[in-house]
Amino acid sequence: MPTLHWIGKDKVINHHHDVPFKVLDHQYTFNGNGPPVTGTSPNKIIHGDNLEALKALLPEYEGKIKCIYIDPPYNTGNENWVYNDNVNDPKIRKWLGRVVGKISEDLTSHDKWLCMIYPRLKLLHKLLAKDGVIFISIDDNEQTNLKLICDELFGNENYLGNLIWRKKEGGGQTDKYFVTEHEYICAYQKSNSFYWIDTIVKKQESEFNKADKNGRFKLTKLEKWGSAARKEDRPTMHFPIVDPNGIDYLPTAPDGNLGRWRIGKTTMNNLIESDLIHWEQRNGKLIPYEKTYHTTDGETTIKERSIIYNLTNTADASKSLTEIFGKKDVFDTPKPFTLIEFLILHSTDQDAVVLDSFAGSGTTGHAVLNLNKQDGGDRKFILIEMQDYAENITAERVKRVINGYGKKEGTGGSFEYYELGETLFVGENSEYLNEAVGIEKIRNYIWYSETRNFLAPTNQHSKEDTLLGIYHNTAYYFIYHPTHLTSLDFETLATVNVKAGQYIIYADNCLLSKEFLFKNNIVFKKIPRDISRF
Structure with missing residues (x-):
């Protein structure tokens, strides 16, 4: 391309x-x-x-x-x-x-x-x-x-x-x-x-001026009219159908040359099988038309x-x-x-x-x-x-x-x-969190960066409430305080009170061993280094 x-x-x-x-x-x-x-x-x-x-x-x-x-x-x-x-x-x-x-x-x-x-x-x-x-x-x-x-x-x-x-x-x-x-x-x-x-419009009942045992219907010519009506315009839409006398009928363009149908072979076969083709005698020959029945809803769609x-x-x-x-x-x-x-x-x-x-x-x-x-x-x-x-x-x-x-x-x-x-991040290289935006907007950003979902802001979080939420069996925690550094240690781990298959925990430092983290399905992310930018 x-x-x-x-x-x-x-x-x-x-x-x-x-x-x-x-x-x-x-x-x-x-x-x-x-x-x-x-x-x-x-x-x-x-x-x-x-x-x-x-x-x-x-x-x-x-x-x-x-x-x-x-x-x-x-x-x-x-x-x-x-x-x-x-x-x-x-x-x-x-x-x-x-x-x-x-x-x-x-x-x-x-x-x-x-x-x-x-x-x-x-x-x-x-x-x-x-x-x-x-x-x-x-x-x-x-x-x-x-x-x-x-x-x-x-x-x-x-x-x-x-x-x-x-x-x-x-x-x-x-x-x-x-x-x-x-x-x-x-x-x-x-x-x-x-x-x-x-667009849905009311049908004009006067258009449905034909009738048979199945009800009133209108006719639409199956041969293409107007521009691009010749065989060479759409060769795959030039094929024979059989008229009531058992004779192959090929479409003719308005200028008398070989023409094409309005519809393809699959749609044509569906019309034939559903008995939705009507043959009219015009100028000494049979001409095929599509039958469209008037439905009780009285509505039709307009392109x-x-x-x-x-x-x-x-x-x-x-x-x-x-x-x-x-x-x-x-x-x-x-x-x-x-x-x-x-x-x-x-x-x-x-x-x-x-x-x-x-x-x-x-x-x-x-x-x-x-x-x-x-x-x-x-x-x-x-x-x-x-x-x-x-x-x-x-x-x-x-x-x-x-x-x-x-x-x-x-x-x-x-x-x-x-x-x-x-801005959420400040510093020459955007290396610090901007505390002026408020904790709710920081929590919201981190939740989105992890889950691509929206965490609706709420004023109900206490300073001790570090759980962001659970998504796909992973619990997300954001342990942060604007005035002092936070650590992921056994004391803070004791506040993790939900069950999940994995834990992703943000904090300033981690005092737990890599072995302990791996064994307990914990992923530590350092604030603000490991907060994704998008």
Whole structure:
């Protein structure tokens, strides 16, 4: 499979490992006009660099996000985005803090964009559930590059296709060659466990205008019509079937040449065996049709088209923001929330977690809240925005959607607002634990690094409570005190009061022999040396 190479790729392939782990610092809970939130809200808005924020989400959300939608910079040269990832490479350090210009003016703009997006996609892949999907809005500037790196990270076999969204009507007279009316939404599944939910519509009973002993049915021609209808287009779908007179019948294309069927041989044989082929006399010859019976549920499924015409455009999205904030020009080129609703509705169930790490004006949060109001769902959102408008625009929009604006009734709901906090490890080489983050977050991190599971924080631990938990018959202990060194010795071992097949015990020192540890299935890990970094 072809792969893409660019300046700095070798330095960013594993850069996500070098990103410092920061804790999420809770600022407030917003519940609008509703009753007080019991516990915490499942929805999060995070202000901070999205690369660091994505890493901070790993302990709680790795493998749990059902739908990711992102709208990253398109690299048009007009967005004023700045490359700010602290990659340890002299060439890349020259880019830090500088606005990325137009391709015609900045010969490394593609390299910068790829260095920015690659480690973020790596972390997004980790967060995505096995049956999850990622949608990425993009335009022609980086679409081909995006496809190649997504093939590399997600696998070409998991590419679902490009949706083409018509973003505007009219205008564009200043475009050099063509009036560009569309953008792309590149879609990848995590694995083949993902399923797309087709639209279900009421059947039009008038279509079922034939009847036999089994009920009413409609006819659909079995010969392919329209484009790619010739034999040479799909040779394996050109084969004979036997008509009621015992004569072999071969498909014919609309232009009179040898044609092909709509379906393959296996499906055709199933129709024949199920007596679902109807022969009609047309122009002096028998023509085969597929029979589809009208079912009592009165519903049928409709496949969505790859070109999205019928959803609102950027002008409608700007108008919606004006209605929400009561003023114009709140945000440049927002996406309509109906577009995000469309993606969520077709790719998730009603209790899915939806993540947007380029949250912008908060469109994804708006879409989730609106869908929940419509169908009573319990979808959750996580929004990450690094710019200073994270609270004044991103969070403020979500607040107004929850409470209602103008004549629009509120959706209800709540969210937690976070800032990126301190790093878990400090020191020149990150060799010390940062006690300022609190013992709960350290315990949480260690549990995740060992089990890849989330240890829900609790304030009920006493200073003597060293058990993290039991996972796969292994008990994990974290013996730590911020003011003095701790030791794994016979005295502390006496506090180990659970039965397990193995014990992994963290402490500052170990005073027990290797033989004793081996005999009793104990693994000692030194704090902080043996705490994994990820």
